[in-house]
Amino acid sequence: VQLVESGGGLVQPGGSLRLSCAASGFTFSMYAMRWHRQAPGKEREVVAVISNGGGSTYYADSVKGRFTIYRDNAKNTVYLQMNSLKPEDTAVYYCNALNGGSNYWGQGTQVTVSS
Numbered sequence: 001v002q003l004v005e006s007g008g009g010l011v012q013p014g015g016s017l018r019l020s021c022a023a024s025g026f027t028f029s030m031y032a033m034r035w036h037r038q039a040p041g042k043e044r045e046v047v048a049v050i051s052n053g054g055g056s057t058y059y060a061d062s063v064k065g066r067f068t069i070y071r072d073n074a075k076n077t078v079y080l081q082m083n084s085l086k087p088e089d090t091a092v093y094y095c096n097a098l099n100g101g102s103n104y105w106g107q108g109t110q111v112t113v114s115s
Contacts, residue, residue, distance in 0.1 A: 001025035001104050003095050008109030011085055015113070019080040021095030021106055028076040029053075031099045035069060035080045037091035037111075047093070048080060063089075085113045 007019040019035070032051050038044040048069035049058040057069055066085075071078040078095060092108040 003097060003104055003106035005093065005095050005106045005109040008093060008111045010112045010114065012115050013086060013113055015085050016081070016083045017085065017111060019082065019093055019095075019109060019111070021078045021080075023076045023078070023097060023104075026097065026102070026104065028097070029073040031097040031102070031104075033069075033071060033078040034096040034098060035078075036094045036096055037089075038094070038108075039088075039091040042091075044094070050078065052099075082111070085111075087113045089113050 002024045004022045005019060007017060011017050030052055034049045035047045036044050037047050047060050047063055048067055050069045050071055054071050059067060066083050068081040090111060090113050092110050094108045095106045097104040
């Protein structure tokens with residue numbers, strides 16, 4: 001099982017990034033997917049969730065209206081489009097696959113929002 005995140009980097013406030021998470025080794029279309037983030041000195045928090053079919057989504061209040069989670073089950077990939085980025089969005093972002101007792105994590109990708 002592998003979850004590989006990509007797309008992080010340094011961006012100025014107000015900018016955009018798109019994170020990708022490529023999955024392999026399990027039946028991606030049967031898993032809800034989540035993006036989490038962890039900033040230095042803070043607990044990991046859920047940022048966005050998407051159901052296995054993509055029909056349902058959830059966003060943390062802190063990112064609602066700025067971030068969009070979506071998935072392509074044909075490509076076994078989940079995305080997080082991040083717009084209007086703020087310095088407080090700086091964190092390591094992790095993708096997570098969840099189905100009952102199965103819970104897989106990626107290694108994380110750093111997002112830094114700074115001028």
